[in-house]
Amino acid sequence: MIGSASSGILTCFRAAAAMLATAQPQPHLYVLDGIGLLEDVVQKERLGARAGLHQLLLAAQIVKRLSAEMDARRDPRNAVRTGTPLVLVVTGWCSWANALRNGVFGWVEAALQDIVRDGTSLGITVLISGERELVSSRFFAAIPNRAYFPSGSTEESRFHWPRLPDVEDLAGRGVVTGNFVDGQTNVAQFREAPNSCAWPFKDLGRSQPPFRIRPLPETLGAEDFFQRLAGVPQHALDSGPCTNTPLPNDADLPDPDTAEEDALTPLWMGVGGDEALPVALPLPNRGVSAILGGRHSGKSSVLAALHQLNPLVPWVYPDSTDGTGSFWASIAHEAEAGVLDPNSILLVDDADSLDTGGCHALAALAGKVRGIVLTATPGPALVHRLPLAGDVRASGTGVVLAPSTPHDGELLGARLDTNGSGRPGRGFVIQGKDVTPFQGALTAGLPLAGAAGAAYSAAEAPPVRDA
Missing domain, CATH: 3.40.50 (Rossmann fold)
Known part of the structure; x- marks a missing residue:
């Protein structure tokens, strides 16, 4: 889903992501939330993983594990695993691209390209939002289904867009292309997300994801x-x-x-x-x-x-x-x-x-x-x-x-x-x-000599195990 915030894409993306998250059979969710769009998610413990823009290492772990899962599913002996749907939801690719490309995590974009290109046949779906950086990304050509939201956009921001039919300048009005419209180009009005409850607006299933990734604690006593x-x-x-x-x-x-x-x-x-x-x-x-x-x-x-x-x-x-x-x-x-x-x-x-x-x-x-x-x-x-x-x-x-x-x-x-x-x-x-x-773990410092279980010197008895 491509467009600026003024196009209404944010609430439409929340709605689309919620419908995908609660579809049947219910998939296991892995979320890279670059703009905090899904930070109000309920039942966080039922997500496979969620990372914000301040958690680059965690985000890289999520992509790495999904890439490894995809490689495992390629093995015919693991064909049954493709029946367990996985969904990677990525919000704000512009923010992710700037953060990942300017450090040691440049490989993440290449790994994401493999998931986008090969994941569908292996039961792994990617739902992603962004603006110009998404359209110019190395994996954009591999995305089979796209929705453009032109409202509020400029000619510069649409430079890499394909030629689209004229549409009314309305929030949530988009142009869709790809396999899910039989290769056609259609105009659509997208559903908006409700404002009265937390995402994904329904209970998530209790099934066990194939793997979980959790952030490290801020402090640990x-x-x-x-x-x-x-x-x-x-x-x-x-x-x-x-x-x-x-x-x-x-x-x-x-x-x-x-x-x-x-x-x-x-x-x-x-x-x-x-x-x-x-x-x-x-x-x-x-x-x-x-x-x-x-x-x-x-x-x-x-x-x-x-x-x-x-x-x-x-x-x-x-x-x-x-x-x-x-x-x-x-x-x-x-x-x-x-x-x-x-x-x-x-x-x-x-x-x-x-x-x-x-x-x-x-x-x-x-x-x-x-x-x-x-x-x-x-x-x-x-x-x-x-x-x-x-x-x-x-x-x-x-x-x-x-x-x-x-x-x-x-x-x-x-x-x-x-x-x-x-x-x-x-x-x-x-x-x-x-x-x-x-x-x-943060604990008290090493005890000094004379305390229970403390250091001993050569003049003292040899160490024994503390009771």
Whole structure:
């Protein structure tokens, strides 16, 4: 549907989208609402997904998942899936085009072109509105059915339009072309949406969409996280991002002799993925994982979240008053003497600022504990300053917080979809080829020595699991 706001297209689009959304068999809806036209939608939980213009990453996820669904439906073995209709509703393509083309999400338009061109035969329908940018888009030629609303338009805005018959200058009066009018060109008066109730003016069905995509929470506290964790079924966690491992059993203290099993326990740190499910830090057994980010990106907060959300893990970290280099040297001596708990996980903040002795001590500890979690600032010189960065690069596992450029994930072998306006505590969990957006939990800082479950030094007893 092409036209300016003065043509009456907005209320007509709301009406058309509502009729499509409540048609039988009722489709599953995925909405990219660039102009807030459908922000009053009721029963939002029954939508497959909805993204506004301020949620570019979420919008890109929606298009990417629809494109993957379309590819799956091409397989003859999945022919039954074409019987489940999906609808992508896009409002204000002009706004989307300007936002997507000026950043790292330029691929979204190409993916949308594939959906427009091939989706109809696979049970995926696209309903889109816009003005000049829509007519000049790369996928416009693939749209089989079009409605032009000339009222209030100028010759400049109609430059790419085909020659249309003269119509009265009335709101909602349009010219329709395409397959749904047997290839003819007809004049039509479009229905307006009612003003008395919220879109789509009828109840949406309760059927389960093939996939859901939900926005990450603006903030996430420890209590909020545990409530989410308790409300998620085990099978959802098993298939969720970075959580395909057994849940910890709080009733049983871990056995120090079962290091291999302990290594499978998720190290919770926030929520992420398509449905904002609990996510865990990927940490190879006896390996190293990195939390990368610039200043004020929330690296220390993620370490604190790991500590608070996983109280059964024997964490080892220095008191803030200790010299960190000498602390890790003392821990290395304990490991060499066989005193250090082999199931310990070391938390190393600002590892790239350690002195030479601290770096060598950490390198000596690698492989002697369950794992090492370090924070550092990304950059090409990190591998030269920090020996363990080579282990991180080899495993390709870690986290990037508030990335300022797509290259901030290079150490982990990932190019990130970011426009450079990252938020502290929010970023990406990277595990091989899997890149998962996530929001870290905001908790109290790491406790100081002397508090329950706090750091311990070489002069103190070896760590034990908190009860």
